[in-house]
Amino acid sequence: MQNLKKVQICTKTLKNLLPQGFTPIVGLVLGTGLGSLGESLEHTTAVPYTGLPDFPQSTVTSHHGQFLAGYLSGVPVLLQQGRCHLYEGRQPDEVCMGVRVMAELGIQSLVLTNAAGSVNPLFAAGSLMIIDDHINFTGKSPLTGTNEDSWGLRFPDMSRVYDPEHIQTFEQAALSIGLRIEKGTYACVAGPQLETRAETRMFKMLGADAVGMSTALEAIAAHHMGVRVSALSCLTNQNLPDCMDEATIEEILAIAGKAGNNLARLLCAALPKLVDGME
Numbered sequence: 001m002q003n004l005k006k007v008q009i010c011t012k013t014l015k016n017l018l019p020q021g022f023t024p025i026v027g028l029v030l031g032t033g034l035g036s037l038g039e040s041l042e043h044t045t046a047v048p049y050t051g052l053p054d055f056p057q058s059t060v061t062s063h064h065g066q067f068l069a070g071y072l073s074g075v076p077v078l079l080q081q082g083r084c085h086l087y088e089g090r091q092p093d094e095v096c097m098g099v100r101v102m103a104e105l106g107i108q109s110l111v112l113t114n115a116a117g118s119v120n121p122l123f124a125a126g127s128l129m130i131i132d133d134h135i136n137f138t139g140k141s142p143l144t145g146t147n148e149d150s151w152g153l154r155f156p157d158m159s160r161v162y163d164p165e166h167i168q169t170f171e172q173a174a175l176s177i178g179l180r181i182e183k184g185t186y187a188c189v190a191g192p193q194l195e196t197r198a199e200t201r202m203f204k205m206l207g208a209d210a211v212g213m214s215t216a217l218e219a220i221a222a223h224h225m226g227v228r229v230s231a232l233s234c235l236t237n238q239n240l241p242d243c244m245d246e247a248t249i250e251e252i253l254a255i256a257g258k259a260g261n262n263l264a265r266l267l268c269a270a271l272p273k274l275v276d277g278m279e
Contacts (some may be wrong), residue, residue: 002148002233003093010097018069024078025275027227030064031214031234031256033115038081040264041070041154049082056094067070067098075271078102082270083156085136085213087192088101092142095214103225109166110222111224112231115256116212117239119204120184125170125238127257128262129182131172132162132233134216135208137199138190143222152224159259161223166230166274171201173270179262184209186233189214200239223234230274232266234259247264 007202022045030037038044044067049055049065058065064081071077080098084090099110117127123129169182175180187203189195191213195203210233219229236255 001152001163002143002145002149004150007097007100009054010055011050011101012051014067015105017045017051017086019045021078022069022076022279024069024076024102024105024107025109026075026077026271027099027107027110028077028079029083029098029110029112029218030035030079030081031112031212032269033235035258037264038064038068038079039105040268041072041077041079042067044068044070045070056090056097058084058147073268073271075103075275077271078105078107078203083214083218085192086138086140086190086217087213090164092140092144092217095144095217099218099227100225100230103227109163109226109228109230110205110218111267112229114186114212114213114215114231114233115236116186116210116233118210118235118238119187119239120209121181121238121240123184123235124237125182125235126259127172127182127235128259128266129184129186129210129233129235130167131186131233133185133213134161134219135187135203135206136216136220137187138217140190140217142217143224151233152226154222155202156224158223160217160267161229163228164226166228169273170230170232173273177265177269179266182209182235186231187211189213208262211239218230231259232263
């Protein structure tokens with residue numbers, strides 16, 4: 001599921017709508033409830049998805065449907081404010097079109113964010129987690145079908161999907177601003193239903209620390225294209241199978257919104273060091 005022509009047409013259109021000479025170094029994808037991070041960008045240019053040919057529109061109300069180009073801590077950033085998901089009836093190539101367009105525009109590093117439920121009893125709701133590995137439980141891959149050799153290998157290695165140096169950079173940045181941060185494995189499911197008690201227990205037994213409905217396919221696609229990937233989860237609720245509380249989307253959005261301030265602080269501290277590490 002790799003449509004090179006569609007991605008290239010969309011990339012050309014987006015490039016023509018960005019400020020002349022603007023070259024993004026870092027791409028950001030904002031997850032559920034985290035769209036307010038766009039307010040931290042300076043010298044911002046917005047490009048609605050509706051102005052891009054064949055670009056999938058998000059139907060989730062908490063997701064803004066636009067790219068934002070600007071500067072965060074002096075770093076030129078292209079921010080995808082809202083994504084689409086498998087549970088919206090989308091295919092993997094549509095889910096990953098945003099990161100593929102950013103990769104075609106020349107980003108060197110991609111930071112993915114999401115809202116996720118914690119299945120690790122030691123990780124509190126409202127905290128941030130660095131993803132250091134994932135379990136793709138969707139049954140889907142963005143690399144299915146004929147391989148696009150200009151993007152990457154037919155059988156890309158996935159033992160280091162999330163860049164170890166960038167993980168260390170985020171850990172050091174969190175320490176520098178006095179922010180407690182977790183690190184763990186993210187399980188990606190198709191959704192949109194939240195997990196049952198039995199499913200939560202299974203994910204915990206499989207070694208997952210958090211569960212969500214995005215990120216893994218985007219990480220695979222970006223890694224396939226040679227982009228350095230890192231990812232952060234906002235842990236919006238605790239899924240403890242033996243004493244499980246009901247979770248509502250309203251509660252998830254509220255906690256994600258509050259954690260968004262810490263996410264912005266962390267990214268502002270980490271991005272300059274990410275860029276330094278790429279030179």
